[in-house]
Amino acid sequence: MTFEEIKSILKNHTVGIAGAGGLGSNCAVALSRVGVGKLIIADFDVVNETNLNRQYFFKHQLGEKKVSALKNNINRINPETEIIIHDLKLNENNLVNIYKDCDIIVEAFDIAEMKQIIIETCMSKLPDKPLIIGSGIAGWGKSNEIRIRQSENLYICGDEMTETSTQNPPLAPRVGIVANMQANTVLEILLNTNHKDEDYAE
Amino acid sequence: MKITLNNTEETFDKNELTISDLLKLSNFSYKLIIVKVNGKLLRKEAYDNTIVKDGDDVMVLHLVTGG
Numbered sequence: 001m002t003f004e005e006i007k008s009i010l011k012n013h014t015v016g017i018a019g020a021g022g023l024g025s026n027c028a029v030a031l032s033r034v035g036v037g038k039l040i041i042a043d044f045d046v047v048n049e050t051n052l053n054r055q056y057f058f059k060h061q062l063g064e065k066k067v068s069a070l071k072n073n074i075n076r077i078n079p080e081t082e083i084i085i086h087d088l089k090l091n092e093n094n095l096v097n098i099y100k101d102c103d104i105i106v107e108a109f110d111i112a113e114m115k116q117i118i119i120e121t122c123m124s125k126l127p128d129k130p131l132i133i134g135s136g137i138a139g140w141g142k143s144n145e146i147r148i149r150q151s152e153n154l155y156i157c158g159d160e161m162t163e164t165s166t167q168n169p170p171l172a173p174r175v176g177i178v179a180n181m182q183a184n185t186v187l188e189i190l191l192n193t194n195h196k197d198e199d200y201a202e
Numbered sequence: 203m204k205i206t207l208n209n210t211e212e213t214f215d216k217n218e219l220t221i222s223d224l225l226k227l228s229n230f231s232y233k234l235i236i237v238k239v240n241g242k243l244l245r246k247e248a249y250d251n252t253i254v255k256d257g258d259d260v261m262v263l264h265l266v267t268g269g
Contacts, residue, residue, distance in 0.1 A: 022269050
């Protein structure tokens with residue numbers, strides 16, 4: 001497929017991104033660059049100095065709401081992507097309404113308990129929607145341990161091992177690998193409608 | 203019995219195991235996990251009384267903080 005053909009497919013699709021931190025901001029930027037038509041992004045947080053080691057924000061945006069800062073940044077890269085933002089804390093009650101019209105949902109929270117909530121909610125209330133989660137991104141090196149697994153509509157990107165801590169912080173390279181792996185999985189689903197499950201078997 | 207655990211065929215001595223037994227036997231000791239049995243999500247409360255039988259497909263995934 002040429003890039004023009006790819007863009008003509010992607011522009012008709014909507015991707016939901018749950019969280020605008022390290023995974024969400026980088027994944028959203030990648031999806032906009034390649035021409036996804038619409039992104040629905042939710043987050044309640046503001047840009048903090050400690051975010052700049054991995055998240056797609058700039059120094060002058062400290063203190064701004066992440067969703068509006070990210071919308072501005074994406075608009076400067078590709079204004080053709082429509083960005084719908086929700087400045088709120090996602091929970092099991094509001095996320096169905098926010099993401100029900102998306103073709104695919106990308107889970108991009110930091111806290112494991114929140115990842116569990118979105119998985120359980122999506123699998124029970126939006127079972128036909130592909131859900132791409134990120135799990136295990138902390139530290140540096142060990143790129144080969146980052147992988148993707150699939151079980152029906154659920155895709156897991158990451159090493160499923162490394163937990164964030166003061167001694168093992170989330171850093172741009174590994175977070176970026178997983179965020180872009182999530183974006184790459186979105187493309188695989190949207191562009192390759194005949195994709196086979198075996199592609200992801202371990 | 204033979205089951206598929208995380209896409210790999212595994213053999214166990216017993217003919218039936220609860221999910222809780224299986225998690226212990228397979229050393230899935232992480233605090234937050236998601237378990238799917240034959241494609242269906244299993245709630246934590248059901249781990250003790252859900253029986254895994256020959257031929258079942260079980261997926262266990264770890265949720266770890268960071269993003």
